[in-house]
Amino acid sequence: MNLPKVPRWFALLYVTALMLLITTGCAENVIVLNPKGPIAEQQRDLMIVSTLLCSVVILPVLIMTAVIGWRYRDKKGRKAKYTPNWEHSTKLEVIWWGIPILIIFTLAVITVKSTYALEPSKPLVSDKKPLTVQVTSLDWKWLFQYPEQGIATVNELIIPQGVPVRFEITADSPMNSFWIPQLGGQIYAMSGMAMTLYLQADEVGTYWGSGANFTGEHFAKMFFNVQSMKEESFEQWVNKVKADSPALTMDGYKQLALPSVSDRRTFSAFPEGLFEMTVTKYASSHQHGMPQKHTHEMKPEK
Template sequence: MKSKWLSSLIKMLSVGGAFLLAGCEDMVLMNPKGPIGEGEKSLILTATWLMLLVVIPVIIMTIAFAWRYRASNTKATYKPKWDHSTAVEATVWSIPLVIVAILAVLTWKTSHELDPYKALESDKKPLTVQVVALDWKWLFIYPEQKIATVNELVIPTHTPVEFRITSGTVMNSFFIPQLGGQIYAMAGMSTKLHLQADEAGTYDGISANYSGAGFSDMKFQAVAKASDEDFNAWVAEVKAGNNALDDTAYQALLKPTEKHPVEYFAAVKPQMYEQIVRSFMHGGHKADEHHEGMHEMAEEMGAEE
């Protein structure tokens, strides 16, 4: 009876822990569709099990001790002078130390394996996508294909994707939970993230860093095409359009909008991404009047000092 009760308790705690760690109503973190997501899922579960090795025994012993040493149990031995046990001390210190040591090795190993700047091993040439966080939408530039999209990311399956990420406004965070990884988008800087989709499908992409009034609707769809042919066909469809991402179009995108519809650009001004990054640097091209005003304000403050 005791064994059955203990087994049920362990199962309940494990399932409950998994739900809490998932953090999403459909447990997307526990349903990865790429190698980075799989690695992160494995790390989460391994760390959880290791911690439960301490948590579960503590819960069980708390309940067992309270029951055994209740006031009505006359068979329990009362030792008011007891203050030390070598066996207890060895147990309560050695087990946590072993777990911390295992977690340290695991953290070191996975920190290098899942480094967002580390390119994924593959026989296929990586696809480069330049990501720009705006208010409150995502701009995706495909430099090799010379196209761009807003709030829709399309990639081929089984192909490594190298994301280069920046912001045209405040700091944000780029995150596709089922593919794994999360990296900040910061103005004047270019960060990197390497991901891959191993299954065709549509995955939710989100902003994981609060950035103002439209933050909650700053979402996009990441569409993984089943083959390179399907991806190339989509590129051809976008190229058949008339819109071009030039300075004028970018100025329009800089204006804050909420629930911005998916938008396609059949052509992109050369070095547009680099221009956006440089727009926040001293002496660089000013992306808009707001950025120019910020530079002037900084110079005035410096002159006053």
């Protein structure tokens, strides 16, 4: 059976259309390309702009490689012009040096502007007061303290929609990386240091957060749910935790800090100054974007 011959241009067009269809359909499933906050949106746009600018060089090179390989292949009756003494073309030199230089310069300008605009400790512009959440990386779990509300959670982060969140991040374990892809890029959690990160969720929903750094046997289980809810619902949740959950004592924290995995837990109180004690217990004063002395009121240990 003789099948009709498919033109090469049609096959190329089909493959291109198929790739566009696949990549478009997968965009919603790639969470870094599906942002839910202002920081993640800017980072997504930066990735797209950088990719498009680099494609200006990469795509023509790939196409020319295929065209040259096809045009100058060894075959009978080849009509391609043979110029063995050709060694210089001012026009071509300007093209293949000038365009990359312009792209690199453009990327440099964009990178510098974005570096300052997306500085992690830079407060977000908002008419709402930021919510402070103190994050401690443990083996192999995350402890979240709400100093203004006086409550704490393990492996569960609840935040109000549309309100900037000021994360103060440290570790009482090997270095890890705090990451909520749909809200913004990762930042390291290190013992003896307090890092600051501002993020915000613009939509109500549940997002995925995790530790993005290898920290031992059960590091793959260091993920947590991030739930963004209306401010009224957030206040109701805080009141429910205060009414129904036990307090985290210092002995309880020491037990929690031992290497182990943990389910989601909530606490109605925690020891005063627990976060600061964790940061300073390693005799270091490195603080990124944080004041030297905290003024948050914390609920004392019960």
